[in-house]
Amino acid sequence: MNKKTEPKYLKVVHAIKKQIADNALCIGDRLQSENELSHFFGLSRQTVRQATSILESEGILERRRGSGTYVASARIVPHAATMNIGVITTYLDDYIFPSVIQGIDRILTQNGYSMQLSITYNKVENETKILEALLERGVDGLIIEPTKSGLPNLNMDLYKQIKRQGIPCVFIHACYQEMSFPYVAMDDFMCGKAAADYLVQKNHSQIAAVLKSDDMQGHLRYAGYASELKKNKLLLREERIVWFTTEDLDIEFAEHFEQQVFKRLENCTAVVCYNDQIALRVMKVLVKNHKRIPLDVSVISFDNSNLATMGPVGLTTFSHPKEELGKVAAENLMKLIKSEPCDIAVKFKPELVERGSVCKI
Structure with a gap:
């Protein structure tokens, strides 16, 4: 039986580890550039980058912004397994x-x-x-x-x-x-893009968004949403974006925040919500202000949680794995x-x- 071929990037991983073990590379030494390593090993830069990323995750290498990649400044101290x-x-x-x-x-x-x-x-x-x-x-x-x-x-x-x-x-x-x-x-950029695309396919052009500002998922979903609007030559209007933080949730959408949500959604026909939890609260704000869902405002969200069927209308949402x-x-x-x-x-x-x-x- 033929031995399974070892992934190419492991060749780089093993070689760098051996150089460190043999003291050919010492603490604080700068690693060759990706181009140099790629040429030396006869591999693509992507393969080399995959190898160095693994060594970074193991604490063997450290990347310094604008300077390069170095042998980590401290040796890994072995410890007894705790399970x-x-x-x-x-x-x-x-x-x-x-x-x-x-x-x-x-x-x-x-x-x-x-x-x-x-x-x-x-x-x-x-x-x-x-x-x-x-x-x-x-x-x-x-x-x-x-x-x-x-x-x-x-x-x-x-x-x-x-x-x-x-x-x-x-x-x-x-x-x-x-x-x-x-x-x-989740591929959060693609989530935001897919949500906006779905609404555009339903002929919506006045599309708002309610997104979380202190978590990366909100940033990526915003980027995907904005990208899809641009692709369809729809104007991204900042006054239609509501940004909220974890602390805003702690006060459970206080009255001033509800007013902000409704004001920014008032002239829109659809809204992309950060997740089902937010979508449910947004729908309550809309209903409170006599907006019909989806006839006046369509709502789309993410997670497909147990909350997706608890609102005034079943929520169209993207599944979370x-x-x-x-x-x-x-x-x-x-x-x-x-x-x-x-x-x-x-x-x-x-x-x-x-x-x-x-x-x-």
Whole structure:
């Protein structure tokens, strides 16, 4: 039987590790450029980049903006296996999170690991405390939903410590762009693009959006939505965009916020909502102001959660892979722990579930 061919990028991974082990590359040494490595190994730049990204995720290399890639400034200190995995999510309510956790737990249990679950409630200070506690106790790996991923990462020092200690880490739902950890998420750009496209196909041209500003998903969905409007030569009007933060949800759409939502949607025929939770609240605002859904305003959303059938009209929404997302994240973490290759970025494509909240005009 022929031995399975090793992926090409592993040739680069093994070679760089050997150079470090032989002291041909030392702490702080600058790695050759991607072009130089590509020429030396006879491989594409994309293959070389995949190899260096894996070494970054393992804490062996570190990328310095505008300078290059270097051998990490601290050696990875081996630690005794704990058979514990830290899992950090922003929330854990009856929405999509229980299914995501089930997917993670199933794979961890199959591999003999226990899960330490923590919740940040999308608060930076909570993420700080949780990361500090997990690093102090020791874990064999981490699965993390980043907190306020649309804002600068205020816990960068702790994530650098995770890298230095060689703790395998996988992000879910979003990623901190400064970090090179693998991640598993919806293709949020394509989600925003697909939502706008669906409304355009229904002859809508006055399309508003209600999006979250402190999480990366909101930024990417906005970018996809804006891209599709531009493609169809529709004017992007900022006065039709409502941005909200985690703290706005804490006050449950206070009256002034409801007024802002209605004011910006008043002359629109359709709206793209950040998720089902927001869509349900937006629909309540519209109904309160005597707008008919979908005859006056069509509403489209994301997640296909249990909330999608709880509004005045069934919600047209894009499915979230939920349990499958958790499963893939845990499988990739297991690969990292075993020093096996895994995909740096897994993005699930949007799949529409049509109900009654969108109509053709």
